[in-house]
Amino acid sequence: MAETLQNLLLGFSTALTLSNLFYAFAGCLIGTMVGVLPGVGPLAGISLLLPTTFGLNPTAGLILLCGVYYGAMYGGSTTSILMRIPGEAASVMTCIDGYAMAQKGRAGPALSIAAIGSYAAGTLSVVGLMFMAPPLARAALSFGPPEYFSLLVLGLLVLGYMTGGSIVKNMAMILLGLLFGMIGIDHMTGYFRFSYGVVALGDGIGVVPVAVGLFGIAEILATAGNPVRPEVMKPKLKDLLPSRQEFRDSLLPIGRGTVLGFLIGIIPGSAHIISTFVAYAVERRVSRHPEKFGKGTIEGVAGPESANNAASCGALVPMLALGVPTGPIPAVLLAALMVHGITPGPLFIKEQPQIFWGLIASMYVGNVVLLLLNLPLVGIFVNFLRIPYRVLYPTILMFCVVGVYAVNSSFVDVGIMSVMGLLGYILRKFDFETAPIVLGVVLASIFEMSLRQSLAMSNGKYSIFFQRPISAVFLAGALILLVIALLPLIRKGIDYGWRRELTEAEKGK
Amino acid sequence: MAIDRISGIALLLLAVFVAVETRVLPLGDHSNPGPGYLPLLLASILAGLAVAMIVRTKGSPLWKTVQWKEKSHALAIVACCFFATFCVEPLGYRITMVLILGFLFGVLERMKIWWALILALALAWGSFWVFDGMLMVPLPRGGLGI
Numbered sequence: 087m088a089e090t091l092q093n094l095l096l097g098f099s100t101a102l103t104l105s106n107l108f109y110a111f112a113g114c115l116i117g118t119m120v121g122v123l124p125g126v127g128p129l130a131g132i133s134l135l136l137p138t139t140f141g142l143n144p145t146a147g148l149i150l151l152c153g154v155y156y157g158a159m160y161g162g163s164t165t166s167i168l169m170r171i172p173g174e175a176a177s178v179m180t181c182i183d184g185y186a187m188a189q190k191g192r193a194g195p196a197l198s199i200a201a202i203g204s205y206a207a208g209t210l211s212v213v214g215l216m217f218m219a220p221p222l223a224r225a226a227l228s229f230g231p232p233e234y235f236s237l238l239v240l241g242l243l244v245l246g247y248m249t250g251g252s253i254v255k256n257m258a259m260i261l262l263g264l265l266f267g268m269i270g271i272d273h274m275t276g277y278f279r280f281s282y283g284v285v286a287l288g289d290g291i292g293v294v295p296v297a298v299g300l301f302g303i304a305e306i307l308a309t310a311g312n313p314v315r316p317e318v319m320k321p322k323l324k325d326l327l328p329s330r331q332e333f334r335d336s337l338l339p340i341g342r343g344t345v346l347g348f349l350i351g352i353i354p355g356s357a358h359i360i361s362t363f364v365a366y367a368v369e370r371r372v373s374r375h376p377e378k379f380g381k382g383t384i385e386g387v388a389g390p391e392s393a394n395n396a397a398s399c400g401a402l403v404p405m406l407a408l409g410v411p412t413g414p415i416p417a418v419l420l421a422a423l424m425v426h427g428i429t430p431g432p433l434f435i436k437e438q439p440q441i442f443w444g445l446i447a448s449m450y451v452g453n454v455v456l457l458l459l460n461l462p463l464v465g466i467f468v469n470f471l472r473i474p475y476r477v478l479y480p481t482i483l484m485f486c487v488v489g490v491y492a493v494n495s496s497f498v499d500v501g502i503m504s505v506m507g508l509l510g511y512i513l514r515k516f517d518f519e520t521a522p523i524v525l526g527v528v529l530a531s532i533f534e535m536s537l538r539q540s541l542a543m544s545n546g547k548y549s550i551f552f553q554r555p556i557s558a559v560f561l562a563g564a565l566i567l568l569v570i571a572l573l574p575l576i577r578k579g580i581d582y583g584w585r586r587e588l589t590e591a592e593k594g595k
Numbered sequence: 596m597a598i599d600r601i602s603g604i605a606l607l608l609l610a611v612f613v614a615v616e617t618r619v620l621p622l623g624d625h626s627n628p629g630p631g632y633l634p635l636l637l638a639s640i641l642a643g644l645a646v647a648m649i650v651r652t653k654g655s656p657l658w659k660t661v662q663w664k665e666k667s668h669a670l671a672i673v674a675c676c677f678f679a680t681f682c683v684e685p686l687g688y689r690i691t692m693v694l695i696l697g698f699l700f701g702v703l704e705r706m707k708i709w710w711a712l713i714l715a716l717a718l719a720w721g722s723f724w725v726f727d728g729m730l731m732v733p734l735p736r737g738g739l740g741i
Contacts, residue, residue, distance in 0.1 A: 141731045254647050255599075258606055261641045265634060272630035277620060279630055280613075307672055311665025476704040481698050481718060483672065487679045488688070489724055492732040497684050504676035511669060514625060515661050517596045538628045546625030 097443030100145055102452050109146045114455045115155020120154060121161020121177075122467045123478070128543060130159035130302040132418050133294050134485050136425070144426035144442050149448040151422055152402075156208055159398045160456050163200040163391050164467055166303060167193055176394040179362040183379065183386030186433075190382050191435050195328035199336045199384055200391040201460045207344040207392035208453040211399035214348045215406075217447050219435060220371030222407040226432040229408075231539035232550050236560035238533050240527070241410060243564045244353060246571070248360060249519045253571045256522050263526015264533060266291050273531065274538060286498035293421040295490045295499045296527050297414060299506025300513075300520040302486045306479050307511040311347070326461055328384070336388035339369050350393070351400020351410065365393035399449070406430050406442065409532075414524040421528065425493075501577030599655035601650030610642035671703050687737025690725075692719035 120131035131154050139147030162177035167184035180200065210548075231235070246256035258499065269280045270290030281287035328336070343365040350361040369389040370379045379386050405416035411430030424428055428438060434440045460467075488564040490503045510520050544550035552558050611722055623629030675695045682691045693715045701711035726732045 111657070137732050138726070138730045246673075252599075254601070254644055254651075257639060257701055258644045258648070261644070262606075262609075265641070268634045275621070275630050277630040279620060279634065280616060283657065303672075303676065307669040310672055311668035420663050475704070477714065480699040480704075483675065483699070484692055484696060484718055484722060487676070487683070487692070488732075491683060491688075492726060492734070495733060495735075497680050500683060501677070501680040504673065504680055507676060508673050515663070516602050517656070518602070534633045537633060539627055541603065541625055544626075546627075548625075575697070584612050 087535045090220075091444045093214065093439060094447060096439060097445070097447030098450075099150065100440055100444030102448035106146055106149055106444070107451065108446060109142070109150040110153050110452045111455050112457055113150040114452055115159040117154035117157020117159075118161035118164075118456070118459060118467060121158035122164050127301060127305075128155050129297055129415050129418060130305070130482075130486075131158055132415060132422075133298045135419065136294055136422050136490035137489055139422060140425065140492075141201055144423065144428055144438075145444045147422060147426060148419070148441065148445050149452075151336065151419055152445060152449065153452050154420070156395060156452060157456060158400050159395050160201070160204050160460055161396075161467065163173030163204070163387075164197065164460070164464055167196045167200065167387070168458050176359050176362055176397075178359070179366045179390040180387055182366075183381075183383050186380065186382030186383070187387065191487075192332075193334050193384065194326040195384065195386050197464055198326045198461055199328055199332065199388050201457055203336065203340045203388045203392040204395040205453050205457040206340050207347060207396040208456070209450060210346040211351075211396040212449045212453070214396075215399050215403055215449075219403050219407040219442075223432045223435045225388060226408050227434070227558065230554070231543065232554050232557040233560070234532065235536035235540050236551055236557040236564070237408070237410065238529055238536065240560045240564040240567070241404075241412065242243075243527070243567050243571075245412070245522055245525055247567055249521060251517060251519050255518050259520065260526045261520040262336060263523035263528075264530045265290055265526075265528020266296065266523065267527045268534070271537065277466040284498065286494075286496055289494075289529060290531075291502055291536065292499060293528050294493050295502040296506050297418055297524050298486050298490050299503040300510035300523060301414070302471060302482065303503060303507025304510025304514060304520065306483055306486075307507060309475070310479050310513055326464075339365075339385045340392045342368060342372075342494045343389040344396045347393030347396030347524035348400040351412075352403050359394075361393040361397040362390035365389040365454065375553075406434060406445075408432065409434070411528060412524065414521045417524055417528040451519060451556075495517060596658050597655040598658055598661060599605045599648045599650035599652045601658060603645045603650075606648065607642055607645035610638040610645060613638035613641075632693045668703065671698070675699065685737055687739060687741045688734040689723050689741055690737060690739070692722070 101110070115397065116135065117128065117131060120128060132151050135151060135154055139150055152461060159176060164178050165183065166177040166180040167188050170181050184196045184200065194426060215451040222409055242260050245256075246253055246260055249256050264440045267290065269287055270287050271277070272279055278288060293450050309480055343361075347361040350364060353360075366379075366386060370376045373379065373383075373385060375383070385575070401412050401416050402419075404419055405411045405429075409416040409420070409429060411420045428434065428441065486503065487500055489498065490499050493499060513520055541548075550557075551561055605618055617631040617635045617638070620634070621629035622635065647689060663713030675698065679691055682694075686694075688737045696715035696718055697711055700706045700714055704711075706714075723734055727734045
């Protein structure tokens with residue numbers, strides 16, 4: 087405990103420098119804008135800003151990108167409440183009661199409870215991250231290649247199951263991502279694979295062009311021909327205060343949303359979306375007036391909003407402690423760290439305490455910045471929605487090109503982004519989820535390395551994965567999950583309604 | 596035909612392609628897997644999933660129900676992306692962006708020509724100033740040095 091507090095002090099001494107405060111503020115500001123604008127999700131925002139961090143030190147770069155991440159989670163609620171347009175997929179549940187409250191003239195309290203809930207959840211879940219990541223990292227020091235391989239198998243299966251849509255299709259997308267990740271030089275033998283003489287492909291396909299293509303460009307392609315001109319509602323500052331009753335009614339949902347969100351956030355898949363579903367369902371279940379849900383009740387805003395912010399923090403636990411990202415956003419953050427020569431994993435917290443604890447402290451600071459930023463400036467942020475989409479999408483396209491080119495100063499990356507954009511557009515039309523592809527690309531090298539090292543260790547015997555206890559536990563988990571996932575395909579009548587709802591929400595993003 | 600069947604066929608073809616391509620890579624053996632080992636393994640699993648998609652199409656929408664109403668916009672934007680890929684280095688960032696943005700604003704979105712031009716120039720030069728000038732991210736200047 088004393089050691090943790092000492093480390094936190096070290097973190098605050100890093101985060102509270104003038105320049106890092108500026109980057110936390112800039113990240114939160116940009117993230118809120120990204121969250122407010124429909125179609126520009128946190129992933130595209132982070133990917134586009136990644137090149138701008140190259141000139142910064144790793145701590146400042148990570149503070150900026152994390153600011154964008156939780157700023158976007160925060161900002162998504164504004165348009166959900168005021169216009170019934172979720173800025174990003176995790177804000178879908180907020181639309182239901184948030185917009186109903188806005189129609190009753192209670193948009194201000196809905197916005198302030200969303201902001202307060204997000205602040206409380208963000209701050210409390212950082213405490214969770216602070217206490218959970220270091221012991222997890224210490225435990226992971228005993229992991230060898232078989233444990234890592236089994237963990238990745240389990241993680242990818244969970245991802246396939248927890249992402250909406252067909253499990254078979256999700257698994258196919260994970261495999262596609264892993265195959266994309268095979269392109270380039272084989273690190274163990276030096277062989278060029280699937281690069282067809284293109285020297286630039288020797289380093290493999292980068293996560294940034296893949297993520298920007300699949301999420302940024304594909305979104306533009308799918309929406310550019312369907313312009314909408316939303317009506318913008320602008321609440322006044324004096325209307326923002328919730329009543330005493332509304333504040334009292336929100337306290338427990340915020341607490342429950344925080345715990346649920348943080349725990350679900352650690353699980354791979356669309357954790358931040360799922361956490362809002364679960365939080366909303368729990369609130370409706372425990373409420374004395376479940377009939378009021380959907381008609382503008384404050385608990386329906388407080389629970390999901392707290393959950394999605396807590397989940398974004400929970401997702402950082404495995405990324406920082408194990409070096410295993412559980413979703414596309416942590417994957418891009420991982421890529422950002424690797425660009426700076428830092429490899430997150432069990433040794434990261436021990437060897438780079440300044441960066442880890444600086445990030446933790448900056449999250450506390452960032453949550454305060456967001457609270458101060460979101461409430462008074464909400465009227466300004468909604469003005470971004472007045473920009474006509476026919477002006478907005480070419481601008482986003484320009485940022486996609488410059489962002490991707492700047493990573494390696496390579497036109498090949500722009501080409502990869504274009505191909506991925508087209509692929510993402512077609513895959514969306516064919517009801518495929520594209521997030522598993524990004525994860526596959528990121529995890530391909532560690533997946534391959536751990537498999538080949540394990541087989542070399544065991545002289546070619548696959549039984550090594552079952553003989554080592556930790557690895558066997560991971561594989562048993564994977565097997566159980568596989569059975570659960572395949573049951574509805576075999577037995578009629580078993581249907582997981584939440585997966586269908588998740589699919590619908592993801593389509594609506 | 597159901598879209599899952601079409602997707603399954605495409606994925607099966609991809610799996611076969613990967614399997615064929617791995618022939619040039621050493622496979623190694625179980626105790627010392629080569630660079631072709633995992634791609635072949637992944638392609639085999641992908642082929643299995645693709646067959647499952649081809650066989651089990653229950654609940655899958657039909658190809659003719661898929662809406663492509665934004666396809667003309669999408670094709671034009673994809674063409675712009677590939678134009679950027681091949682022209683950003685020879686023409687330079689600013690000229691490439693002015694051409695792309697001018698096309699999107701002026702031709703695709705039918706904005707007034709002088710508005711399209713002002714916006715294209717302002718965005719291209721503005722983003723260059725922010726990224727190249729302020730953030731020190733080097734952007735290509737092309738043969739003309741612009």
